[in-house]
Amino acid sequence: MNQTIETLLNHRSIRKFKDEPLTDEQISYIVQSAQLASTSSFIQAYTILGIKNPETKAKLAQLAGNQPYVEKNGHFFIFCADLHRHTIASGMEGKQINAALETTEKFMVAAIDASLAAQNAAIAAESMKLGICYIGGIRNDIEKVSELLQLPDYVVPLFGMAVGVPDTSTDQKPRLPMGNVYFEETYPSDKEVEKGLSIYNNIISDYYNKRTGGERSDTWTEQMTRMLSKAGRKEMKDFIQKKGFLKT
Amino acid sequence: MNQTIETLLNHRSIRKFKDEPLTDEQISYIVQSAQLASTSSFIQAYTILGIKNPETKAKLAQLAGNQPYVEKNGHFFIFCADLHRHTIASGMEGKQINAALETTEKFMVAAIDASLAAQNAAIAAESMKLGICYIGGIRNDIEKVSELLQLPDYVVPLFGMAVGVPDTSTDQKPRLPMGNVYFEETYPSDKEVEKGLSIYNNIISDYYNKRTGGERSDTWTEQMTRMLSKAGRKEMKDFIQKKGFLKT
Incomplete structure (x- = not known):
């Protein structure tokens, strides 16, 4: 087993970090690694925001369901599906591309692109002995998160990622065989x-x-059934359509 | 720079492979690495199919727009967003969870989960000196791909991944700064x-x-404008809704 696979197999989410901000070099390695993930037809349909401002972090933590590690970490990233850049690109060429952007296909492309980039970011961070935790909770109040970050049309925040020097070690829960x-x-x-x-x-x-x-x-089927017995985040479709996606 | 970040930054898509099937050990490392990616609330909402049958590969290559590397590679993976497993889990608990599965949120969860897993698979493969290429082309005729693989409700094939021993070296196209x-x-x-x-x-x-x-x-804005001037794969929404997702 090589070192990279060791890093991959050793993953666990970290929810408590030391009070040590990431260095610019660490941030740069993480973002560059993210950018080198595969991208559909070179579309690069994502944007990564880095949040340092303690007030913004505190607001995000509150919007994400009061998770303290959204506020206290070495750096907080937000990964967005982004085709806004492409509306500017097409404007530079004097063309309209909204018909394509409105398709379900294009939202999928952007969400997949952003996720592949994010996982490279996670691996880069973990290879530098940093811990990470994905934060789906930023979708709890996605409208307010979007306003806070001043996200324009065709930009949807998918998830956050708290990164930092781990201050706990956690177990690895057994995955499905x-x-x-x-x-x-x-x-x-x-x-x-x-x-x-x-x-x-x-x-x-x-x-x-x-x-x-x-x-x-409790068993996994019990856990999943409990979790899926309620349909959460029901406003997601409206929000994404308001951003311009998933219309056709 | 550590070895893992070197692997991440050295990525390029490989579209020509030697005629050498992956070993069971390689497949196992790739799938296990995929499974250790983060997953939203432990939902593990994806399935990975491995295609070895030459006839199936040939059919997939044809459906994906006649890309020869879909047929000729060391192994062909297909990553699916999957909440079918969860309908069985809830059945085992005597409950119905369709209202949750129909939400846009849950399709996003599954698509993101599958993508994080896939990128771990890609990195594991590349760390073993294998080459990879994501194949979005399996969405060209997603209905037929789904039939061929006998995918039930709540399973959507997102993309393929050709993996194998590289038979070419390719340039790295410069990403966005x-x-x-x-x-x-x-x-x-x-x-x-x-x-x-x-x-x-x-x-x-x-x-x-x-x-x-x-x-x-040609410039990037020209390329993107050309590509996005047509709305492709317009049947995506219908297909995904037929599978049970994206209804609310």
Whole structure:
């Protein structure tokens, strides 16, 4: 196993950081690494914001559901799906491209582009012994986050990423067994999926049991069913359409 | 600069591979690395298919717009946004979760999860000196791809990834300057974006000029405007809604 794969397999989300800001060199390596991820037809459909201002961080932490690590970290990144740059590009060429930008396809391209970039950023940070945590919570009140960051049309903030020097070590929760996620040739039958999930339920239940001295032993299917029993963030479609995407 | 960042910064898409299948060990490292990427609230909302069957590969190559490297590679992965597994999980708990799955938010969660996993897969492969190329072309005829792979409801194939031992070396096209993609605190003004794009246009135009001995010198804003002047893959929304997503 090489060092890079060791870094990948050693990932855990870090939610407590030392009070040490990232250096400009670290930020530069992280952003450059992000930019070297693959991008669909060279479209580079994302923007990365870096938040240092303590007031902005405090507001973001509050909007994201009062997660303290959104405020206290070495640097806070926000990854946005961005095709606003492309409206300016087409304006420079005297053309209109809104019909393309309004398609579901183009929003997918931008969201995928931004995510590939973000994961490279995460790996670059972790390779420098920094810890990271993705913050989907910035979508809790996406409208206000968008206003705070002054995001124009065709820019949608997808998630944040808190980065910093770790101040805790955390366990690695067991992922789905590889055989439940990776299949050759075709998608498996429902029966096969269910069988896999039963096995995984035992693994997860055991994990919690051991970790909490018997206080908690819920299974993965229980957790997921609880989480998905409510439809959260229902305003997402309206917000994204207001930004110009997902119309057709 | 550490070895992992070197791998990240050295990325280029590879479109010609030696006739050497990946070993089971390589596939296992790639998939395990993918699985260790961050996942929203432990949802693990993706499935990875591995295609070895030459007939299936040939069909996929044809559906993806006759790209030979979809057929000829060491292994072909397909990354799917997947919440089908979660319908089975909720069935095991005797509950219905369709209202949540139908939201735009949940499709975003699945697409982001799958993309983070895929980029870890890409990095794992490249760290083992393999080459990779993302294949968005599988969305050219997404309905037929979905049938071929027998994908059920709540599973959307997002992109493929050809992996193998590189048989060519390729240039690295210059990305947007970091100052055009990374901003601190707030989104920049249109004027600032336009200024950055003018500088980038010169870089890209020079790059093509030198590479083609003066035969090609188009700018990035020209390329993007040309590409975005047509709205492609217009059936995407219908397809994704038919799969159960993006309804609310």
